[in-house]
Amino acid sequence: MKFKVLPVILFIGLLLLALPIGCIDNNNNLSVSEQKKTVKIIAKRKKSEFWDVVRMGAEAAGKEFNVNVEFWGPTNELEIDKQIEMVREVINEKVDALVLAACDYVKLVEPTEEVIAAKIPVIVIDSDLKSDKVKSFIGTDNVGAGYMVGKTLVDIIGENGNVAVMSFIKGAASADQREEGFFKAIKDHPGINIVTTEYCSSNIDLSEFLTYKILNEHEGLDAIAALNADSTVGVARAVEKRGLAGKIRIVGFDSTPDEIEFLERDVIDALIIQNPFSMGYLGVKYAVDTMNGKPVPKIVDTGSRVINKDNMYLPENQKLLFPLTDE
Amino acid sequence: MKRKLLFFKGIYKAIRNTFRINSIQSVISLAFTAVTVFALVFVSVTLYSVFSKTAERNAASSTQQIIEQVNINLDNYLMEMMEVSNLISNNLSIDNLDDLSNILSVTTGIRKDIVTLAVFDADGDIVVCNPEGEYDKNYKVSEQKWFQDSLNNIGEYNFISPHVQRLFVGMRPWVVSLCRGTKVQGSPETWVVMVDMNFSVMEQLCKKVSLGKRGYIYVIDQYGDIVYHPQQQLIYVGLKHEDIKFALEKEDGSYYYDLMGERRIITINTVNYTNWKIIGISYLDEIVENRKSLSTLVIFISIFSLLFVIAASLFVSAKISEPIKKLEREMKKVESGNFDIDIDIDDQGEDEVKSLSRAFNMMVKRIRNLMEQIISEQEAKRKSELKALQAQINPHFLYNTLDSIVWMNENKDYAGVTTMVAALSQFFRISISRGKELIPVSDELEHIKSYLTIQKIRYKNKFTFSIDAQTEALEYKTLKLILQPIVENAIYHGVEQLYDEGIINIKVSVEGKTVLFQVTDNGYGIKPDILKNILNRKEDGKAGQGGVGLKNVDERIKLFFGEQYGIEIFSTLDVGTTVNIRIPVIE
Known part of the structure; x- marks a missing residue:
């Protein structure tokens, strides 16, 4: 059988042609470096014990899902305009998703929706926003948590008594909702008299000062309900300094080390604790999921529970109260 | 369902028509390709499964080794702590x-x-x-x-x-x-x-080791409380769940564990003093990655082998089918009537095709010969028929006979006239026989009897004749007008010149499958040198000439019935001549 040379040459040529294609393919696979996405978190405040835990959760998620996590926020929770500005800046930055804790329920709607319009998904944590365009809200059921404050307070002082409320910022969703829940709980107990409601602007010193004012103005006060970490610490300081620890009962909010110390020293009677770690973690996780086109739940309740001196060292509670720092 | 089937059949037909699936080339190519695809699939699937199983086993065993190492390190560490404790105690x-x-x-x-x-x-x-x-x-x-x-x-x-x-x-x-x-x-x-x-x-000990990209190690104590976990806080706040119960219940070893559609290998190892358990979670995705690269390789190789096979099979099948196609083209020519073809065998590739070509050449040659034979035979037949026809209406014979009749009439021999006319009429009736070529032997004998009767009268009783036939033979058929030329010959060349009375005897007998006509005369006989040539003589076209009639009859019989039949002549000078005519028995 005579072998024709032409087809053989053609075939070998074809093979030679194919080899570099295979190699190029492999090279591509090797050389393509994954572009790390960036999730930006704009918190209500850049630095505080509560937000540090949120940040820990966010960073844990960033590590797990291989994204950069940038943590930002105004220096205090009253700087609504500053936060608005920060949110607007996101549009011009290389950010793939935004996780926001809104300082104001209404005022931040506009800039946030601008961000969403720029095709950057937004997840809201801790404090809700009056917008249905955000992908998800992750936070404490604040009405429920406020209700828990009221119930716990009644359990402590009984059906009769004078109570002052130390809230933080009017207009912030978390504050409004906690108040709403708190008053709902108190409404069932006509013997409880709410003497005043103050707003400390999430400032410990202001809270302490306002507490002195309340103590001066309202004699025969039985208890103070504080609705966030800063208000609680301020109230506890004032009450302790006046030597009223144990006489004026305090039900606080959150679980910063200061608050825990006050709890252990019997200045604070009970704390309603949230789960800031979960907020940070889930905020970033859902941001990543959204970027990857996965569906995320519209509302996530990260839960809250009542902590007092007796149950604080139960294994399940100490895990929440003392977050493991990840160095 | 049925419609679907019809649809596929339609597609198959369309493909078949466009690619001429029935051609040898495409059948060979397809078969080649199909076999290769099957073999490729089989080999790659086998390789793939063997490889991935090995990879899984390797992953499990390497995880086990890693965890063993972690165990040793953790053990050492706890020993150190115990020593610290001992130091204080002492x-x-x-x-x-x-x-x-x-x-x-x-x-x-x-x-x-x-x-x-x-x-x-x-x-x-x-x-x-x-x-x-x-x-x-x-x-x-x-x-x-x-x-x-x-x-x-x-x-x-x-x-x-x-x-x-x-x-x-x-x-x-x-x-x-x-x-x-x-x-x-x-x-x-x-x-x-x-x-x-x-x-x-502990974190260092556990974090340093890597179980693939996402794998990790965690440690639990004998009650199932987590001692170390890379995502301990996530588990503490309930965002992560680890199936600690599973690890707690199982003995040391490796287990498969499916979670949310993802397969993991869980490797458990117990630490000596503490009853802590080190648990390694390795994801199969690294193996899957290997698998993926393997499968791309396999697919890559498969595609190229397939291309190669297709090219090779196209080439081979073209090589095989080309001579066949050439043969086909030549055959087509033959089909359209061209027999002047001789395929060049040296050029035709494989032995089978060569012998096919050879056989085809032979066949064409034979057909060519046969056709030539048929053509010449037909020609001869036509000629002899013409001659027979000429014999039938030999004008010489006719006007001589008519002369005789006139002459007899003038002599007032009316009985003779009657006999003559009746015989003539009979002679021509049978001669013509409605154009039939085959007539009963009895008719042939009747015909020759009429002829002899006429000739006897014409030659004024110069000879006598006798016809003697086996009754059996009368039933059979014979080619018509085979006796007349022979008898004519016997009269003209045999008995005419005799002084004595001539005798012509005609005998018909059946010998097995043959009918034998025998015409015997007592004439001068034929000289041997003439006799020798009489049947081979070249025709010179003279009708009625002695010998020409004999040869014509012989040829007609041979054309009609085959070479083994025909005429034999036996002649002795001054004694007489016998002519034997043999034809087959025809019912």
């Missing part, structure tokens, strides 16, 4: 608290992973501790379970899984503790030595 004495305090401070100074070293007396009060701090009055050591356990089981090492250490005000570190109740030297008292470690060393 130096417990009521009198020498300063020495003890020194040991504690040196040890904590060296080891950053030791958070607190403390010695409690039986009431739970601190004897010595380092670093020191403000003792938290809310915390009653004596009420703690670990303290009581240590007091009750003196000398035993008591590991306490992670908890918040709250000995001192304002310090709430997470620690793992090692406690041990010890008798104090020279005293009845029992003290408890506590070593608090942080997670840093």
